[in-house]
Amino acid sequence: MLKIYKSMESGPLKELNLRTLEKGAWINIVAPTPYELKVVGNLTEVEPDFLRSALDNEERSHTDIEDNSIMVLTNVPVMRTFESYDTLPLAIILTPDYIITVCLEDTPVISDFNERTYRSFRTFKKTRFLFQILYKSVTYYLKYLRQIDKLSDEIESRLRDSTQNKEILRLLELQKGLTYFNASLRSNGAVLDKLMRLRSNYNLQNIIKLYEEDEDLLEDVIIENKQAREMVEMYSTILARLVDTFSSIMSNNLNLVMRFLTAITILLAIPTVISSFFGMNVEGFPAFSSGPFAFIDICVISIALSVICATVLWRKNMF
Structure with missing residues (x-):
């Protein structure tokens, strides 16, 4: 132009x-x-x-x-x-x-x-x-x-x-x-x-x-x-x-998310490991595993250990 x-x-x-x-x-x-x-x-x-x-x-x-x-x-x-x-x-x-x-x-x-x-x-x-x-x-x-x-x-x-x-x-x-x-x-x-x-x-x-x-x-x-x-x-x-x-x-936000997911993974691993132990079909398990309240006992143990682990992780600022 x-x-x-x-x-x-x-x-x-x-x-x-x-x-x-x-x-x-x-x-x-x-x-x-x-x-x-x-x-x-x-x-x-x-x-x-x-x-x-x-x-x-x-x-x-x-x-x-x-x-x-x-x-x-x-x-x-x-x-x-x-x-x-x-x-x-x-x-x-x-x-x-x-x-x-x-x-x-x-x-x-x-x-x-x-x-x-x-x-x-x-x-x-x-x-x-x-x-x-x-x-x-x-x-x-x-x-x-x-x-x-x-x-x-x-x-x-x-x-x-x-x-x-x-x-x-x-x-x-x-x-x-x-x-x-x-x-x-x-x-x-x-x-x-x-x-x-x-x-x-x-x-x-x-x-x-x-x-x-x-x-x-x-x-x-x-x-x-x-x-x-x-x-x-x-x-x-x-x-x-x-x-x-x-x-x-x-x-930093990504690190926080990864740390939170790691803590959740640890907490979920505890009841998974316990239920795996009691799900094994071998001799020598504790006697209460076959009792009338065996399932409740296992749940209580899993929850108690998970609470203890969550407390430790919380004190270490994992949440």
Whole structure:
């Protein structure tokens, strides 16, 4: 999918196409076809590798600079399900005339820049627009981290009442999402630091023009990214300890059940052994075994020994 927009001095966004492409336009490419990449590359004179860089799902964040373009590859968060989170590479390419975004999927980070929010950004202010996209990405990281925190609290309260494997697996899924977030935020932080250093590169003034407001916005992005990293590390530690704790609780509960069943087995073995002795058809058994109250006597002996054994086991905390 390929969409082209351009901000007007007054009024909503103007939607363009490849034939009516104008300077200052934003070219948004989602899940592109080879034909779309070829056409956009020819029209904008952007390196084909820049356009294909975001098509590798495992690509890490980095920055590449060519003679007439800068490519900023960042990882943006995505929510697969309410409990499953992932990251996707997003390529933001700046040229003297255009800003281009390439991604494998339509993410909220990009879709939030639309006809309804056109007043908050300008496509021809490419540097500021770049920083606004990066800031939007960090805000979604923080939003999803708060959701993960609420989910972990909910799962913890359920585990206090019933330790089920399903809840442990939910925690592991959240922990996997935090691992993706941690790796992406670290590499994104390196990209932001490099962008901060590029502001003093005079050779790139025709592509990146930093004004005071832009520098303030970039500093805000760096601060929010550091906060997101700290939150990820804290939540990861909490979830890891939570999983270990409840895994230990489940193992302890299993030990308690096994200990209880062992005690019951011992108690049941006593009358079984006694009845087996008196059920043997051999000479030499006590005389009362053939008396009128023999069955009652055997039951009394079995119960008495079982009570004595139960008392000993209870004192040893076997129940």
